[in-house]
Amino acid sequence: xxxxxxxxxxxxxxxxxxxxxxxxxxxxxxxxxxxxxxxxxxxxxxxxxxxxxxxxxxxxxxxxxxxxxxxxxxxxxxxxxxxxxxxxxxxxxxxxxxxxxxxxxxxxxxxxxxxxxxxxxxxxxxxxxxxxxxxxxxxxxxxxxxxxxxxxxxxxxxxxxxxxxxxxxxxxxxxxxxxxxxxxxxxxxxxxxxxxxxxxxxxxxxxxxxxxxxxxxxxxxxxxxxxxxxxxxxxxxxxxxxxxxxxxxxxxxxxxxxxxxxxxxxxxxxxxxxxxxxxxxxxxxxxxxxxxxxxxxxxxxxxxxxxxxxxxxxxxxxxxxx
Amino acid sequence: xxxxxxxxxxxxxxxxxxxxxxxxxxxxxxxxxxxxxxxxxxxxxxxxxxxxxxxxxxxxxxxxxxxxxxxxxxxxxxxxxxxxxxxxxxxxxxxxxxxxxxxxxxxxxxxxxxxxxxxxxxxxxxxxxxxxxxxxxxxxxxxxxxxxxxxxxxxxxxxxxxxxxxxxxxxxxxxxxxxxxxxxxxxxxxxxxxx
Numbered sequence: 001x002x003x004x005x006x007x008x009x010x011x012x013x014x015x016x017x018x019x020x021x022x023x024x025x026x027x028x029x030x031x032x033x034x035x036x037x038x039x040x041x042x043x044x045x046x047x048x049x050x051x052x053x054x055x056x057x058x059x060x061x062x063x064x065x066x067x068x069x070x071x072x073x074x075x076x077x078x079x080x081x082x083x084x085x086x087x088x089x090x091x092x093x094x095x096x097x098x099x100x101x102x103x104x105x106x107x108x109x110x111x112x113x114x115x116x117x118x119x120x121x122x123x124x125x126x127x128x129x130x131x132x133x134x135x136x137x138x139x140x141x142x143x144x145x146x147x148x149x150x151x152x153x154x155x156x157x158x159x160x161x162x163x164x165x166x167x168x169x170x171x172x173x174x175x176x177x178x179x180x181x182x183x184x185x186x187x188x189x190x191x192x193x194x195x196x197x198x199x200x201x202x203x204x205x206x207x208x209x210x211x212x213x214x215x216x217x218x219x220x221x222x223x224x225x226x227x228x229x230x231x232x233x234x235x236x237x238x239x240x241x242x243x244x245x246x247x248x249x250x251x252x253x254x255x256x257x258x259x260x261x262x263x264x265x266x267x268x269x270x271x272x273x274x275x276x277x278x279x280x281x282x283x284x285x286x287x288x289x290x291x292x293x294x295x296x297x298x299x300x301x302x303x304x305x306x307x308x309x310x311x312x313x314x315x316x317x318x319x320x321x322x
Numbered sequence: 323x324x325x326x327x328x329x330x331x332x333x334x335x336x337x338x339x340x341x342x343x344x345x346x347x348x349x350x351x352x353x354x355x356x357x358x359x360x361x362x363x364x365x366x367x368x369x370x371x372x373x374x375x376x377x378x379x380x381x382x383x384x385x386x387x388x389x390x391x392x393x394x395x396x397x398x399x400x401x402x403x404x405x406x407x408x409x410x411x412x413x414x415x416x417x418x419x420x421x422x423x424x425x426x427x428x429x430x431x432x433x434x435x436x437x438x439x440x441x442x443x444x445x446x447x448x449x450x451x452x453x454x455x456x457x458x459x460x461x462x463x464x465x466x467x468x469x470x471x472x473x474x475x476x477x478x479x480x481x482x483x484x485x486x487x488x489x490x491x492x493x494x495x496x497x498x499x500x501x502x503x504x505x506x507x508x509x510x511x512x513x514x515x516x517x
Binding site for chain 1: 399
């Protein structure tokens, strides 16, 4: 039993299809405009992934090697059609808002990759668990991205207004450009966490204090939200313009900005490592655990995004200084 | 004449306003995967253009001549993905035998195209919008040109990014995604134009 829990943790954290493997980018970017769309897409893909893994694993001795990819695609598209028809019958509004991306689950690289790399080589039960693990990993990542985009872009979470009247929604996060930017910043954050985890294998419980201290700092330091929006859109341009305009000065400014980011992000890394730590510590709990972790990471999102702002504004300062 | 102008406007809109990469997110995997050099990006773009144009015609014919009369329209996803897979295989064999130079140029990219959601997406989109045969082929072709343009522009950006010193956490995929976001922002300017 423990083996399967470990497999599920692998799928959600260590082998996360979105942030670790960068598979299935089309639905990740396209359907995360709101949390409900993101969860719907994630669960639809999970259902297809589990079913196709089971069937492919059952048929693994009968499918000839030469035509295996074509066979997998037919099996997958059969399940996708079933999911599409079920959704049309029972979840009409979700069906309308996801639109063409439901039939496009057929060409989602995660499903074909798991069929080829896992289900075609392993017995039925591990394959089903693998499908569940990868699907949950995909759903969790989509939910996190969807939460960031919906909170910043519309000021709501799951349709509930949570930001209050003072917040002017930054529509850019709902637009396609916001999808790329959000995923890019989150992927950088994950990189940072990975580097931190590699440098400090299993940090002690001291991090809990850091969590208690940091939010206060954030509240006092955080600039007004219109500023946040501006810096977010401006920041990534600085490296590009520095690089194109004068290459002679570029290395110095670049070094400065990396140094400031390192110092500023050191604080963030602590809190995030603590967040990371909680699901890992809870891993030997019952199977239902993954859902709560998804919620906790989603709730953590607002602080995450505000903690980013100091570093990013510093970076713009560097850019404007020269 | 009026219809010709209509088609031309539709083609322009599917290149710029409804761009596959930056507005619809079709074909992001090859877009991120093979955009590190301009020549490979061009090769991929041409291969995709070739397949999308042919598959738009083939899927239109199968849908309206076979699936609809038989009342099997719910099978369209399965039918289309099989047509695309078979078509890619056929094109590969045809090019290998009769146009070896083109096969040399596109060869490695062709098998990847089967699982490119741009191809299936454009086929499904043609059906959803109810285009006739000429419209389907024209829109498929121009959308693929839009894909090629996007991937070429992005390859140019990535070549320059290789020499940039970046913060450690942003190395690799994050930087690529953020630059794609900036280009997408530029493309979203086109959405003000409505045809």
